[in-house]
Amino acid sequence: xxxxxxxxxxxxxxxxxxxxxxxxxxxxxxxxxxxxxxxxxxxxxxxxxxxxxxxxxxxxxxxxxxxxxxxxxxxxxxxxxxxxxxxxxxxxxxxxxxxxxxxxxxxxxxxxxxxxxxxxxxxxxxxxxxxxxxxxxxxxxxxxxxxxxxxxxxxxxxxxxxxxxxxxxxxxxxxxxxxxxxxxxxxxxxxxxxxxxxxxxxxxxxxxxxxxxxxxxxxxxxxxxxxxxxxxxxxxxxxxxxxxxxxxxxxxxxxxxxxxxxxxxxxxxxxxxxxxxxxxxxxxxxxxxxxxxxxxxxxxxxxxxxxxxxxxxxxxxxxxxxx
Amino acid sequence: xxxxxxxxxxxxxxxxxxxxxxxxxxxxxxxxxxxxxxxxxxxxxxxxxxxxxxxxxxxxxxxxxxxxxxxxxxxxxxxxxxxxxxxxxxxxxxxxxxxxxxxxxxxxxxxxxxxxxxxxxxxxxxxxxxxxxxxxxxxxxxxxxxxxxxxxxxxxxxxxxxxxxxxxxxxxxxxxxxxxxxxxxxxxxxxxxxxxxxxxxxxxxxxxxxxxxxxxxxxxxxxxxxxxxxxxxxxxxxxxxxxxxxxxxxxxxxxxxxxxxxxxxxxxxxxxxxxxxxxxxxxxxxxxxxxxxxxxxxxxxxxxxxxxxxxxxxxxxxxxxxx
Numbered sequence: 001x002x003x004x005x006x007x008x009x010x011x012x013x014x015x016x017x018x019x020x021x022x023x024x025x026x027x028x029x030x031x032x033x034x035x036x037x038x039x040x041x042x043x044x045x046x047x048x049x050x051x052x053x054x055x056x057x058x059x060x061x062x063x064x065x066x067x068x069x070x071x072x073x074x075x076x077x078x079x080x081x082x083x084x085x086x087x088x089x090x091x092x093x094x095x096x097x098x099x100x101x102x103x104x105x106x107x108x109x110x111x112x113x114x115x116x117x118x119x120x121x122x123x124x125x126x127x128x129x130x131x132x133x134x135x136x137x138x139x140x141x142x143x144x145x146x147x148x149x150x151x152x153x154x155x156x157x158x159x160x161x162x163x164x165x166x167x168x169x170x171x172x173x174x175x176x177x178x179x180x181x182x183x184x185x186x187x188x189x190x191x192x193x194x195x196x197x198x199x200x201x202x203x204x205x206x207x208x209x210x211x212x213x214x215x216x217x218x219x220x221x222x223x224x225x226x227x228x229x230x231x232x233x234x235x236x237x238x239x240x241x242x243x244x245x246x247x248x249x250x251x252x253x254x255x256x257x258x259x260x261x262x263x264x265x266x267x268x269x270x271x272x273x274x275x276x277x278x279x280x281x282x283x284x285x286x287x288x289x290x291x292x293x294x295x296x297x298x299x300x301x302x303x304x305x306x307x308x309x310x311x312x313x314x315x316x317x318x319x320x321x322x323x
Numbered sequence: 324x325x326x327x328x329x330x331x332x333x334x335x336x337x338x339x340x341x342x343x344x345x346x347x348x349x350x351x352x353x354x355x356x357x358x359x360x361x362x363x364x365x366x367x368x369x370x371x372x373x374x375x376x377x378x379x380x381x382x383x384x385x386x387x388x389x390x391x392x393x394x395x396x397x398x399x400x401x402x403x404x405x406x407x408x409x410x411x412x413x414x415x416x417x418x419x420x421x422x423x424x425x426x427x428x429x430x431x432x433x434x435x436x437x438x439x440x441x442x443x444x445x446x447x448x449x450x451x452x453x454x455x456x457x458x459x460x461x462x463x464x465x466x467x468x469x470x471x472x473x474x475x476x477x478x479x480x481x482x483x484x485x486x487x488x489x490x491x492x493x494x495x496x497x498x499x500x501x502x503x504x505x506x507x508x509x510x511x512x513x514x515x516x517x518x519x520x521x522x523x524x525x526x527x528x529x530x531x532x533x534x535x536x537x538x539x540x541x542x543x544x545x546x547x548x549x550x551x552x553x554x555x556x557x558x559x560x561x562x563x564x565x566x567x568x569x570x571x572x573x574x575x576x577x578x579x580x581x582x583x584x585x586x587x588x589x590x591x592x593x594x595x596x597x598x599x600x601x602x603x604x605x606x607x608x609x610x611x612x613x614x615x616x617x618x619x620x621x622x623x624x625x626x627x628x629x630x631x632x633x634x635x636x637x638x639x640x641x642x643x644x645x646x
Binding site for chain 1 (some may be wrong): 521
């Protein structure tokens with residue numbers, strides 16, 4: 001659910017915020033990456049950090065206090081480390097916003113404000129955690145840093161869901177081909193840059209490693225040329241998330257190299273779906289992760305079918321206590 | 324070369340710095356991670372960001388200007404993207420410190436201050452880029468944020484080189500065993516947390532992927548339990564860098580899990596070398612990457628010998644133009 005008015009109301013009550021901490025675990029932390037990145041790139045007096053919840057709790061950063069807004073996300077609302085992070089945040093007098101799937105979960109109970117995403121509703125809904133967090137960041141920048149592109153940003157968020165749903169359909173044949181070709185592969189390299197680095201990390205670590213037990217390496221397209229490109233050879237599989245906007249050159253340079261050496265390259269390119277026709281070039285950087293995440297899902301569903309390995313299979317998660 | 328007085332003199336000339344950007348490519352960016360992390364954890368008015376050079380140049384963050392100190396590192400001093408980053412930093416009126424191996428290289432010529440590391444001199448010298456950057460961060464915190472542990476920090480840096488050299492010798496049998504067992508492996512997972520996350524990333528991406536053409540996945544020990552632990556099975560190889568200090572619990576929890584499921588677990592543990600006996604507990608978090616990096620090198624040298632794959636072999640680097 002994207003209830004922007006409710007977010008407006010929460011942000012209007014904030015006072016004296018200087019730092020925004022984005023806190024989560026695994027895929028939920030990755031979903032906060034674009035919002036963290038928006039402030040990293042566009043913040044002037046406002047700064048941002050991102051933490052996996054347990055590192056925050058144990059490292060206890062010195063500036064964590066009354067000037068902090070802690071945005072904490074969890075899919076179901078009961079991830080142990082994230083619930084502890086809320087407790088830690090409240091003890092240290094930070095203001096807490098929770099983003100989660102379940103009202104009245106442990107995550108929402110102690111938060112100052114909470115927003116419920118509707119993860120299961122549609123492909124677009126897979127990005128609601130991201131969208132809520134992005135809108136919080138844009139609103140914070142608007143309130144405390146005179147963010148000049150706020151209206152363009154808000155406008156973009158009203159249009160992106162339709163584009164995601166339309167693009168998913170367009171991309172189905174490509175997703176089927178990906179699954180057939182990747183069926184027997186024992187590794188995959190996943191690359192992106194800019195606001196979409198979290199999409200690459202999330203796809204590699206959770207969709208591939210956790211849900212498909214397929215080893216997957218995350219690589220920033222800018223870092224690729226400083227080492228990991230040595231592994232690029234004929235038939236080695238790469239999944240490249242290409243951004244529209246400022247860091248596109250980095251992604252395009254990686255693509256050129258992979259093609260030159262005949263790697264098995266799968267590309268999901270925001271430009272193919274006309275992202276720039278719908279979203280202003282002034283804010284398009286931050287909308288890449290939304291379209292790329294939405295379009296990625298059928299790749300995963302097809303792969304699960306081809307490999308006869310349901311996305312819900314786990315060896316350890318949900319089965320062991322204390323982990 | 325660790326010339327702290329020269330750094331003191333540079334820092335004494337800085338005025339109005341509010342943000343420190345750490346910029347590099349590949350292993351040199353990773354070497355800046357501990358210094359970035361020190362400000363992330365201990366900064367109050369001072370904040371830090373870390374960028375691979377090409378992302379900075381293309382994303383053009385809004386707050387990059389006169390209040391910025393840009394610390395830019397390069398092994399040889401002529402990495403194209405890092406040289407461009409210096410140009411970009413000067414055009415935007417940031418103050419620039421270069422850390423590199425070669426005096427009068429393109430990197431030093433346009434910098435406001437430059438410090439030469441002596442990478443080849445010894446095992447301890449492999450960490451001089453890190454140590455110089457760490458001392459810059461500690462000095463900045465001392466000057467602008469009243470960093471209360473500055474003297475302990477400085478004292479630690481005078482003691483760490485001896486501990487590294489001694490520990491490397493102690494650890495040789497373990498490095499030989501690692502190389503024998505890893506000789507025919509086709510993948511390795513590399514884990515750490517806190518200030519040492521950059522060591523895990525650097526070891527996986529550059530020592531293993533670039534220099535040994537061995538696929539390697541970097542995992543934060545806090546993130547491990549939220550997905551990637553699904554791949555842990557009997558005989559799957561893991562290299563775990565264990566920290567002394569605040570995030571040790573995260574590393575120890577990962578170790579417990581790997582042992583429970585009988586993975587092929589190699590541990591390099593700062594505590595085994597008595598880091599905490601030499602370095603004050605108030606600053607020990609930030610010294611882990613130094614001891615772990617030093618001790619890691621013989622692992623790599625032994626692996627190169629066992630696999631008959633010299634650390635200097637490259638398919639593409641140094642051979643192709645434009646990359």
